[in-house]
Amino acid sequence: MKFLHTSDWHVGKVLKGHSRLDEQRAALGEIVQVARNHEVDAVIIAGDLYESSAPTADAQQLVVQTLLALKRTGAEVLAIAGNHDHPPTFDAYRQLMACAGITMVGNARTAADGGSVDFTARSTGEPVTVAMLPFLSQRYAVRAADLVTKTPAESSAAYDQLVRDLLSALTxxxxxxxxxxxxxxxxxxxGKFGGGERTVQSIFEYWVPANAFPPDAHYIALGHLHRRQSLPAPCPVHYCGSPIALDFGEQDNPSMVLVVEAKVGMPARIAAEVPISSGRRLRTVCGTVDELAQRAGAFGDDYLxxxxxxxxxxxxxxDVQKLxxxxxxxxIAPEFAAPVNIARPSTPVDGVERSPLELLHEYCVDRKLVDERVEALFVRLHDQVTAGDG
Known part of the structure; x- marks a missing residue:
């Protein structure tokens, strides 16, 4: 049987004030086409469908439309909540989505209560079982009192053990x-970070070793790290990465989804790493203003x-944004940034009191920010403030 592994859509992402919704709409459309072209039996979405736990109506509409479009390909559609998602909302719509043949799991559940899903692969007739574990916050593994009394290593071990116990029960x-x-x-x-994850929820206390997964699993479909990667383990363990680069830290990550083949009695294999090309490229460029002006035509529509x-x-x-x-x-490139003086004298070393304008001028000279327009604006604002005081 074949299935598609995708994750970390982060629908609703805004980059430096710019909406990515149109890019995401195109990228998700590509994913639907991949599912259709490869005639997959299932689509597994391993968390972070949304960027925010309170997504906009437009973001929700896009995700729902995509889930329904994936279901119309004939595939089973299964999605879990990630750390950016709102688990109770996933569970609130669980029954409604089930009417459309879509399985959503927000909070961790027992296998009997929907944490494990069984279906028959339409292409081969093989029985398939999927154990589904959404993001688990550390607060469910380590009580507040334990955070005070336990060492970080002990807290990490508690989180690891809870994940192991849940996986054991689900599988x-x-x-x-x-x-x-x-x-x-x-x-x-x-695992290597992709560059755009929430660090606070990717630190050591939230990590689990690859041997936490059962060796009899044919495939482990992971989300959370935005970089495509495989990890050594007794069974195949894979991150598929995000379908678009979400931040400049991810600018060199290839965007893709995975098409996986699995059969009874054999470990799964990656049949195809299918590129997703709709997201605009993110690029870091460097140079003087004149150098950037000369190269401007080569940057296309990349976000810079x-x-x-x-x-x-x-x-x-x-000036740069006009170009x-x-x-x-x-x-400013680090080697051209003005040094920051931590310790500065609190009183004039020469004993002479300086006016606010003189102090500003000295500061600008010290930081290499001399510009008569700045000083003229300061004088105008200072006059307005002092006149108001009068």
């Missing part, structure tokens, strides 16, 4: 004559993070 019904799959949203020891190799000055950001309208972030 207790795995059979020798079925294809046994697990999907989970978590961090596995040895710009490192300017010049000392800062008033209006520099505006490069897709520059979402403009920074």
């Amino acid at each position: 207790a019904g795995f059979r020798d004559d079925a294809v046994n799959l697990v999907t989970a949203h978590l961090t596995v020891v040895g 993070r710009v490192l300017v190799r010049e000392a800062t000055r008033a209006g520099l950001r505006e 490069l309208p897709n520059a979402l972030e403009v920074r």
Whole structure:
């Protein structure tokens, strides 16, 4: 049988004030087409369908439309909540989505209560069991009192043990004559961050080793780390990554979904790593303003993070964004950044009191920010404030 593994859609993501919804609509459309072209028996979405636990109506509409479109391909559709999703909302719509043939799991459930799903592969007639473990917050594994009394290593062990116990219970019904799959949203020891994850929910206390998964599983479909990767384990353990680069830290990550083949008695194999190309490229560029102007035509419609190799000055950001309208972030390259003086004298070393304008001028000279427009604006604002006081 064949299934499609995808995760970390983050629908509703806004990058530096720019909506990614149109890109995501196109990318999810590609995923539906992949499911249709490969005639997969199931689509597994391993968490973080949304960027926010309170998604906009447009984001919700896109996700629902995509889930329904995936179901219309004839595939079983199974989705778990990630750390960005709102588990109670997933569970609130669980029965309604079930009417459309879509399985959603928000909070961890027992196998009997829907934490494990059985179906028959339409292409081969093989029985399939999928154990579904959504993101599990550490607070469910370690009580508040334990955070005070236990060491970080002990807290981490408690989280690890809870995940193991849940997986053991969810996979207790795995059979020798079925294809046994697990999907989970978590961090596995040895996994590499994609660059856009919430660090606080990817730290060591939330990690589990790859041997936490049962060796009789044919495939482990993971979400949470946005980089495509496989991890050594007694069974195949894979992250598929995100279908678009979500932040500049992910600009070099290939965007894809996985088409997986599995059969009874054999470990699953990756049949295809299918590229998803709809997301706009994120790119970091570096140079002086003149150098950037000369290269502007080569950047196309890429979203840009710009490192300017010049000392800062008033209006520099505006100049760069006028040249490069897709520059979402403009920074001074570290080697050109003005040094930060931590300790400064609290009283004038020469004993002479300085006016506010003189103090501003000294500050600007010290930071290499001298610009007569800034000082003129300061004088105007200072006059308004002092006149108001009078």
